[in-house]
Amino acid sequence: MTTAPEQLAANRSFGGWHRRFRHRSAVLGCDMVFAIYLPPQAEAGPVPVLYWLSGLTCTDENFMQKAGAQRLAAELGIAIVAPDTSPRGTGVPGDPDGAWDFGLGAGFYLDATEEPWRRHYRMYDYVVEELPALVEAHFPVSDARSISGHSMGGHGALVCALKNPGRYRAVSAFAPIANPSACPWGEKAFARYLGADRARWLEWDACALIAGATERLPLLVDQGEADGFLAEQLRPEALRAACTAAGHPLNLRLQPGYDHSYYFIASFIDDHLRHHAAALRG
Amino acid sequence: MTTAPEQLAANRSFGGWHRRFRHRSAVLGCDMVFAIYLPPQAEAGPVPVLYWLSGLTCTDENFMQKAGAQRLAAELGIAIVAPDTSPRGTGVPGDPDGAWDFGLGAGFYLDATEEPWRRHYRMYDYVVEELPALVEAHFPVSDARSISGHSMGGHGALVCALKNPGRYRAVSAFAPIANPSACPWGEKAFARYLGADRARWLEWDACALIAGATERLPLLVDQGEADGFLAEQLRPEALRAACTAAGHPLNLRLQPGYDHSYYFIASFIDDHLRHHAAALRG
Numbered sequence: 001m002t003t004a005p006e007q008l009a010a011n012r013s014f015g016g017w018h019r020r021f022r023h024r025s026a027v028l029g030c031d032m033v034f035a036i037y038l039p040p041q042a043e044a045g046p047v048p049v050l051y052w053l054s055g056l057t058c059t060d061e062n063f064m065q066k067a068g069a070q071r072l073a074a075e076l077g078i079a080i081v082a083p084d085t086s087p088r089g090t091g092v093p094g095d096p097d098g099a100w101d102f103g104l105g106a107g108f109y110l111d112a113t114e115e116p117w118r119r120h121y122r123m124y125d126y127v128v129e130e131l132p133a134l135v136e137a138h139f140p141v142s143d144a145r146s147i148s149g150h151s152m153g154g155h156g157a158l159v160c161a162l163k164n165p166g167r168y169r170a171v172s173a174f175a176p177i178a179n180p181s182a183c184p185w186g187e188k189a190f191a192r193y194l195g196a197d198r199a200r201w202l203e204w205d206a207c208a209l210i211a212g213a214t215e216r217l218p219l220l221v222d223q224g225e226a227d228g229f230l231a232e233q234l235r236p237e238a239l240r241a242a243c244t245a246a247g248h249p250l251n252l253r254l255q256p257g258y259d260h261s262y263y264f265i266a267s268f269i270d271d272h273l274r275h276h277a278a279a280l281r282g
Numbered sequence: 283m284t285t286a287p288e289q290l291a292a293n294r295s296f297g298g299w300h301r302r303f304r305h306r307s308a309v310l311g312c313d314m315v316f317a318i319y320l321p322p323q324a325e326a327g328p329v330p331v332l333y334w335l336s337g338l339t340c341t342d343e344n345f346m347q348k349a350g351a352q353r354l355a356a357e358l359g360i361a362i363v364a365p366d367t368s369p370r371g372t373g374v375p376g377d378p379d380g381a382w383d384f385g386l387g388a389g390f391y392l393d394a395t396e397e398p399w400r401r402h403y404r405m406y407d408y409v410v411e412e413l414p415a416l417v418e419a420h421f422p423v424s425d426a427r428s429i430s431g432h433s434m435g436g437h438g439a440l441v442c443a444l445k446n447p448g449r450y451r452a453v454s455a456f457a458p459i460a461n462p463s464a465c466p467w468g469e470k471a472f473a474r475y476l477g478a479d480r481a482r483w484l485e486w487d488a489c490a491l492i493a494g495a496t497e498r499l500p501l502l503v504d505q506g507e508a509d510g511f512l513a514e515q516l517r518p519e520a521l522r523a524a525c526t527a528a529g530h531p532l533n534l535r536l537q538p539g540y541d542h543s544y545y546f547i548a549s550f551i552d553d554h555l556r557h558h559a560a561a562l563r564g
Contacts, residue, residue, distance in 0.1 A: 011545035012508065018545050065544065068350035262347065263293035263300050
């Protein structure tokens with residue numbers, strides 16, 4: 001059973017509130033923590049929500065502490081929800097070798113089909129269904145949703161949007177793992193979560209989903225050119241090729257000198273917030 | 283001997299660079315790490331510098347990652363230097379009980395006179411003399427300096443400015459330990475670093491220094507009203523009384539609902555940057 005959110009912390013921020021909550025997730029079969037930024041406008045009535053999906057090793061805290069998003073979110077009147085990046089806690093299995101790129105902190109925003117992962121590793125279902133239902137029931141937010149994320153979370157944002165036409169009004173990504181079925185991080189995770197049949201991986205790969213998308217929501221993607229993961233793991237050129245082939249609108253911005261860190265995200269988060277606000281409030 | 287800074291990391295940020303360096307500190311007798319944010323304008327010539335002093339337990343990283351200062355610093359053309367909060371490393375003694383409010387991460391920006399602290403715990407000398415000399419010799423910055431900080435670092439900023447007329451063009455603080463000789467954090471630290479004679483503590487206490495200041499540099503101070511340390515440790519009312527008595531200009535802003543965290547700092551850092559920029563560039 002999904003339980004109501006229990007508040008863990010609250011910090012006033014730019015006239016609004018950063019709040020952290022814990023709740024029981026029925027989908028994931030464990031307690032989960034998420035953060036929400038509520039802008040000042042939420043005191044007067046429901047505001048739209050941007051869902052932010054973080055990358056490998058992160059929790060809800062990285063984005064809220066490091067992206068510097070609250071200033072403009074407060075100005076634009078947008079809430080931001082940041083979930084964790086995997087199920088956690090007693091009974092949730094992690095990487096057998098203790099690696100940081102699989103298991104805990106590395107849920108890859110999919111629904112696992114294989115043992116021992118299928119019981120808990122259902123971050124897609126959690127992010128698309130359970131968490132928004134919880135947030136919309138307990139906070140002053142509307143059902144106007146959009147989604148963004150970084151790295152593994154950029155992959156998650158693209159996949160969630162592409163698989164759910166009409167559910168998100170905007171989507172963007174920072175340095176997404178754009179083609180996970182063809183990079184080492186994705187191959188490791190997908191083989192374990194989804195099994196050996198590579199054909200089944202394609203429903204969790206933005207580059208494969210683009211072709212059959214029934215909604216052509218424009219993609220805003222920022223990618224640092226000095227990102228150490230660019231060539232091997234992120235593969236934005238595959239995303240560009242898929243979008244070109246399908247006629248899917250893509251604004252892929254290659255940013256000279258920028259790396260994979262939150263210094264990169266902070267530098268361009270305002271552009272993404274304005275991209276989302278135009279769709280959420282417009 | 284002070285050695286030249288050796289770069290540990292570099293991240294492009296808002297068109298400028300966040301860089302971390304290690305160097306040998308002659309003053310502190312250990313290796314020290316600091317961070318510098320260089321705005322885009324630094325590529326064309328020297329820019330003024332804001333020195334940021336962090337609070338208990340922090341390193342150079344907290345401010346650079348969490349305050350969201352780079353966006354406006356890049357616009358205003360100001361460099362920011364963030365030193366560590368104490369000497370560190372082999373041979374540097376810490377709190378005998380392993381507490382977080384004394385010793386490592388808690389240098390209190392003073393020059394210790396007592397054993398075993400006096401050899402290494404000279405953060406005042408480091409921040410006022412050695413570090414600016416190093417920074418001005420190795421980076422495209424001018425000798426236009428200002429200083430700010432948080433909590434223990436707010437105390438440090440006020441003390442450094444009050445003791446050095448003409449050296450800083452502006453000063454500000456977030457939730458400073460305004461009257462350290464009369465609060466538990468300060469009493470613990472000053473008794474150990476400076477000895478039992480409380481009269482000698484007063485040269486490291488902003489409230490005591492205000493009376494004899496020969497330069498009336500206006501103080502901008504933000505203090506959250508929901509700060510859990512407000513009444514016992516921070517004592518802004520003592521600073522207000524000292525400024526009133528001495529005719530020292532003080533803009534003390536009590537911010538309803540804000541706590542002691544970086545969410546508070548981020549919410550008001552832009553006002554402080556503009557305060558510093560007006561003096562540094564004007």
